[in-house]
Amino acid sequence: xxxxxxxxxxxxxxxxxxxxxxxxxxxxxxxxxxxxxxxxxxxxxxxxxxxxxxxxxxxxxxxxxxxxxxxxxxxxxxxxxxxxxxxxxxxxxxxxxxxxxxxxxxxxxxxxxxxxxxxxxxxxxxxxxxxxxxxxxxxxxxxxxxxxxxxxxxxxxxxxxxxxxxxxxxxxxxxxxxxxxxxxxxx
Amino acid sequence: xxxxxxxxxxxxxxxxxxxxxxxxxxxxxxxxxxxxxxxxxxxxxxxxxxxxxxxxxxxxxxxxxxxxxxxxxxxxxxxxxxxxxxxxxxxxxxxxxxxxxxxxxxxxxxxxxxxxxxxxxxxxxxxxxxxxxxxxxxxxxxxxxxxxxxxxxxxxxxxxxxxxxxxxxxxxxxxxxxxxxxxxxxxxxxxxxxxxxxxxxxxxxxxxxxxxxxxxxxxxxxxxxxxxxxxxxxxxxxxxxxxxxxxxxxxxxxxxxxxxxxxxxxxxxxxxxxxxxxxxxxxxxxxxxxxxxxxxxxxxxxxxxxxxxxxxxxxxxxxxxxxxxxxxxxxxxxxxxxxxxxxxxxxxxxxxxxxxxxxxxxxxxxxxxxxxxxxxxxxxxxxxxxxxxxxxxxxxxxxxxxxxxxxxxxxxxxxxxxxxxxxxxxxxxxxxxxxxxxxxxxxxxxxxxxxxxxxxxxxxxxxxxxxxxxxxxxxxxxxxxxxxxxxxxxxxxxxxxxxxxxxxxxxxxxxxxxxxxxxxxxxxxxxxxxxxxxxxxxxxxxxxxxxxxxxxxxxxxxxxxx
Numbered sequence: 001x002x003x004x005x006x007x008x009x010x011x012x013x014x015x016x017x018x019x020x021x022x023x024x025x026x027x028x029x030x031x032x033x034x035x036x037x038x039x040x041x042x043x044x045x046x047x048x049x050x051x052x053x054x055x056x057x058x059x060x061x062x063x064x065x066x067x068x069x070x071x072x073x074x075x076x077x078x079x080x081x082x083x084x085x086x087x088x089x090x091x092x093x094x095x096x097x098x099x100x101x102x103x104x105x106x107x108x109x110x111x112x113x114x115x116x117x118x119x120x121x122x123x124x125x126x127x128x129x130x131x132x133x134x135x136x137x138x139x140x141x142x143x144x145x146x147x148x149x150x151x152x153x154x155x156x157x158x159x160x161x162x163x164x165x166x167x168x169x170x171x172x173x174x175x176x177x178x179x180x181x182x183x184x185x186x187x
Numbered sequence: 188x189x190x191x192x193x194x195x196x197x198x199x200x201x202x203x204x205x206x207x208x209x210x211x212x213x214x215x216x217x218x219x220x221x222x223x224x225x226x227x228x229x230x231x232x233x234x235x236x237x238x239x240x241x242x243x244x245x246x247x248x249x250x251x252x253x254x255x256x257x258x259x260x261x262x263x264x265x266x267x268x269x270x271x272x273x274x275x276x277x278x279x280x281x282x283x284x285x286x287x288x289x290x291x292x293x294x295x296x297x298x299x300x301x302x303x304x305x306x307x308x309x310x311x312x313x314x315x316x317x318x319x320x321x322x323x324x325x326x327x328x329x330x331x332x333x334x335x336x337x338x339x340x341x342x343x344x345x346x347x348x349x350x351x352x353x354x355x356x357x358x359x360x361x362x363x364x365x366x367x368x369x370x371x372x373x374x375x376x377x378x379x380x381x382x383x384x385x386x387x388x389x390x391x392x393x394x395x396x397x398x399x400x401x402x403x404x405x406x407x408x409x410x411x412x413x414x415x416x417x418x419x420x421x422x423x424x425x426x427x428x429x430x431x432x433x434x435x436x437x438x439x440x441x442x443x444x445x446x447x448x449x450x451x452x453x454x455x456x457x458x459x460x461x462x463x464x465x466x467x468x469x470x471x472x473x474x475x476x477x478x479x480x481x482x483x484x485x486x487x488x489x490x491x492x493x494x495x496x497x498x499x500x501x502x503x504x505x506x507x508x509x510x511x512x513x514x515x516x517x518x519x520x521x522x523x524x525x526x527x528x529x530x531x532x533x534x535x536x537x538x539x540x541x542x543x544x545x546x547x548x549x550x551x552x553x554x555x556x557x558x559x560x561x562x563x564x565x566x567x568x569x570x571x572x573x574x575x576x577x578x579x580x581x582x583x584x585x586x587x588x589x590x591x592x593x594x595x596x597x598x599x600x601x602x603x604x605x606x607x608x609x610x611x612x613x614x615x616x617x618x619x620x621x622x623x624x625x626x627x628x629x630x631x632x633x634x635x636x637x638x639x640x641x642x643x644x645x646x647x648x649x650x651x652x653x654x655x656x657x658x659x660x661x662x663x664x665x666x667x668x669x670x671x672x673x674x675x676x677x678x679x680x681x682x683x684x685x686x687x688x689x690x691x692x693x694x695x696x697x698x699x700x701x702x703x704x705x706x707x708x709x710x711x712x713x714x715x716x717x718x719x720x721x722x723x724x725x726x727x728x729x730x731x732x733x734x735x736x737x738x739x740x741x742x743x744x745x746x747x748x749x
Contacts, residue, residue, distance in 0.1 A: 034239060034242070038235040038239040038242075039238065041207065041241075043245055093217070094207065094210065094212070096224075100224050100225055100231075103225070104235060107228070107235070111235065118239060118243075119239075122240060122243050122247075137248075138247065141244045141245050162209060166205045169205070169208075170201075170205075172240065172244075173193045173194075173237065174192070174194060177236070181192065
C-alpha cells in the first residue's frame with residue numbers, strides 16, 4: 001500500500017478518506033484477487049491487475065457511495081482495469097480474448113459469495129483427501145516447479161504426471177462442487 | 188440438459204480446460220473453447236470455477252512450500268559462501284531453501300511412481316567377494332581405546348571403534364578400554380581373556396581388569412572362575428592369574444559370591460583373594476596395580492598426538508602426488524572460509540564452498556577439524572574441471588546414521604556422461620557408479636535418467652558403528668575394467684565392468700561433498716542425500732590405486748590403533 005501513501009494527505013478530510021479506503025481495500029483485497037483469479041490464468045497477471053485496480057479505486061474513491069457495496073463497485077473498476085491490462089499485454093496465448101474476458105469478468109462479479117464458499121470447500125476437500133494425493137497436488141502447484149521436469153526426475157513421463165494431476169484435480173473439483181452446488185436431486 | 192458441473196461437460200471441453208490450466212492447450216482448441224464460452228454461460232461458469240480452484244491450489248502450495256523452506260532460509264544469509272551454479276537462470280535464482288521444500292515433496296511424489304529415482308540400480312555381479320569387514324550386527328560393546336595393544340597370532344587385530352558382541356576378547360599385551368552399551372567401562376591389561384556375554388555381563392578368565400560402573404549400569408555382573416561379582420556402583424579391580432582371582436573395591440561397593448558361600452557386600456578399600464578350591468579371604472589392599480584410567484588417558488593423548496603428526500607428514504606428501512586431482516582436509520582457520528584443495532600445484536579453482544555444513548571435531552578431536560553434514564541442506568560445492576582416466580575416491584568418514592535411501596559421499600551434479608556418484612545406501616552398502624551415457628535410456632528402465640550401472644559393496648555399516656571413524660575407498664578402473672571397494676584399507680568387493688558399461692573418459696565438473704546438489708542440470712530442486720555424519724578428509728585421484736597403495740594410505744592416516 002506504500003504507493004498510496006505518496007498521495008498528498010495533509011488535509012484532515014483527505015486523511016479520513018484515505019483511512020476509509022485502506023480499511024475497505026484491505027478487507028476486500030483477497031476477495032478481489034479471487035475475483036480476478038476467476039478469469040485470468042496467470043497469478044502474476046492477477047497481481048498486476050489487482051495493483052492497478054487498487055490505484056484506480058483510490059483515484060475514483062470520491063465517486064464511491066459509502067452506503068453501497070464496496071466490493072461490487074470495486075469489481076466493476078477492476079474489470080475495466082483487467083480489460084485495459086489485457087489490451088496492453090503482449091498477446092498471451094492463455095488469456096481470453098476481449099469479448100470472452102469481459103463476459104467472464106462481468107459474471108464473476110455476481111459470483112463473489114459463491115467464490116468464497118468454494119474457497120472454504122476446497123480447504124475441507126483437501127483435508128478429506130488421502131495425504132499422498134494432497135502432497136502430490138501441493139507439489140505440482142509449488143511455484144517454480146516445472147511439471148515436465150518433475151516427472152522426468154521422478155522417472156516417469158510428463159504425460160503420466162500430468163494425467164495424475166488432472167485426475168486428482170478433477171476429484172477435488174467434484175468434491176468442491178458437491179459441497180457448493182445444490183444437489184441434482186434437489187433441483 | 189445444461190451442464191452444472193465439470194464432469195457434466197463433454198469430455199472434449201473437460202480436456203480443453205485441463206490443458207488450458209496446464210499450459211498445454213494448442214491455439215485451435217483454445218479458440219474453440221472461447222467460441223463455446225461465448226455462447227454458453229454454464230461453460231463460462233465452470234471455467235471460472237476451475238480457474239478459481241487452480242489459483243486457490245497455487246496459493247496453498249505457495250504457503251506450504253515457504254513453511255517447509257523457512258528453517259533453511261535463515262541459514263542462507265551468507266551468499267558469498269555459495270558457489271553460483273552455472274546452470275539455468277532458474278536454478279541460479281531459485282533459492283536452495285525453496286528447492287529443499289520441493290525436494291521433500293518430491294520424495295513423496297516419487298512414491299507415486301514406484302519409488303524410483305534417477306538412480307535406478309542393478310547390482311553388478313561381484314568378481315571377488317571378500318567380506319573382510321563384516322560388521323557385527325548385534326554388538327553390545329565398543330573398543331573405546333587401545334594403548335600398545337598386541338594380539339596373539341591368528342587373533343583378529345582390533346581397532347579403536349570396533350564393535351564387540353558375544354565373543355571372547357583376547358589381548359596379548361597392552362591395554363584396551365571397552366565400553367559396554369549399558370554404560371559400564373572395562374579397562375583390560377593383557378595378557379587377558381574375557382568372555383563378553385552382554386552389555387550387562389562379562390567373564391574374566393584371565394587378566395587384569397578395572398571396572399567402572401556408573402549409576403546407570405549398576406548391576407553389571409563380572410564373573411571370575413569361581414566368583415560372581417555384581418557391581419553396585421563405581422569402581423573395582425579384578426585379577427585372574429592361573430585360575431586364582433583377586434578383587435579389590437576402589438570406590439563404592441560390590442556384591443560378591445565365591446563358590447558356595449553366601450553373598451557378601453564388599454566395600455571401598457577392601458581386597459579379597461578368591462582361591463579356586465577354598466574360601467574367600469580378606470587380604471591387604473593395594474597389592475595389585477590395576478590399569479589406571481588417568482595415565483591411560485594421558486598415554487592415549489600422547490599416542491593420538493603422535494598419530495596426528497604422522498598423518499600431517501603423510502598428508503603433505505600425499506598432496507604432492509601428481510595423481511591427486513582434489514584433496515580436502517576440512518581444516519579451516521575460520522568457519523566462513525572456503526575448503527581449500529591441498530593438491531599440488533595449488534589452485535583456488537578446486538576450492539569447495541561450504542553450505543550449511545558445520546565445523547565439528549575430526550578424527551583427532553582438538554587437533555583436526557571435520558565438517559558435519561547433519562542438516563538436510565548441508566553440502567560442500569566444488570568444481571573439478573578436466574577429463575580423467577580412472578577414479579579413486581578416498582574418505583575418512585564418521586557416519587552417525589544412514590537416514591536417507593542414498594547418503595552422499597561425493598556426487599557429480601548433473602550425473603551426465605562420465606560423471607561419478609559415490610554414496611552409501613541405507614542398508615550400509617557402498618555404491619559407486621559412473622554415468623555411461625546420459626542420453627541413452629536404461630534398457631531395464633526406459634524412463635530412467637540414463638545408461639549406467641551401480642557397483643555395490645557388501646554392507647559395510649550398521650547402527651552399531653554409529654559415530655565411528657572409518658576409511659572408505661572406492662576405485663573405478665576402466666583399464667582393468669573393474670570397480671573395487673575398500674574399508675579401513677581392506678578390499679571388501681571387486682566387480683567387473685561389463686563391455687556394455689565400459690567408459691573411458693571420466694569427468695566431474697560441478698559436484699558436491701556430502702550431498703547431491705543438482706540432480707539434473709535443468710532442474711531447480713534437489714533430492715536430499717545429505718550424509719548424517721562427518722567427513723574430515725576426502726581425496727579424488729586420477730588413477731586406480733592398488734590394494735597395496737590403499738592399505739598404505741589407510742595405514743598412514745589411521746588413528747588410535749595399537
